[in-house]
Amino acid sequence: MTRPPATKPAARRQQAERLGRMAEAKAAMLLRLKGYRICAQRWKSPAGEIDLIARRGSAVAFVEVKARSHADEALASLGAHQRRRIVQAARHWLAANPDAAQCDCRFDIVLVTPYQWPQHIANAFAADDQ
Template structure:
């Protein structure tokens, strides 16, 4: 059981690294990685211009499965963590914020889906 957990952790870290590379190539600047709170976690927090993006990274065999794997419960937890980030980072409050998904597949270039789900705090 422990071995499969370690493999899943490694896959997740690789997916985050490829998502980070994609977003940097698109001109985003990393603000935080794996921002954890008691309410939830955000995989990547990035900014381009005045827009702050709270990004959930999903590694699945199909991109469609990655998008649909973000449940309403999970999106609420991400939005709660984002709210705490915004409370401590005044710059986030000056511009628009959104919730994105980066779908990662072993055989395709990662896919960035802006405004993938609504942020309900």
């Protein structure tokens, strides 16, 4: 009995990278339609990466984008460690952008699932929870 050829790890990473970029593009489009201005995409800091940083009025949203086959899987995939990393990265961004420090900051999630409109969860978690 022969096994199907295994997918190479590099090919899987490339596929995951493409999926992530597509999900982030869909999330950015949704946020723009809701009146947000995208300040940064894939913003990197020593603490980690923030998928999207969006602003609407006096609110700045640090957005984590999760793409899974089901919304509940996507929501469950954001663990405590990842939330802490996002909060730390947001602090780095705020230090680099002092004009935004006076804004109302929050942490949002956009869930991207196949064949459905992305789901935006505003204020999904608080920095104090970390």
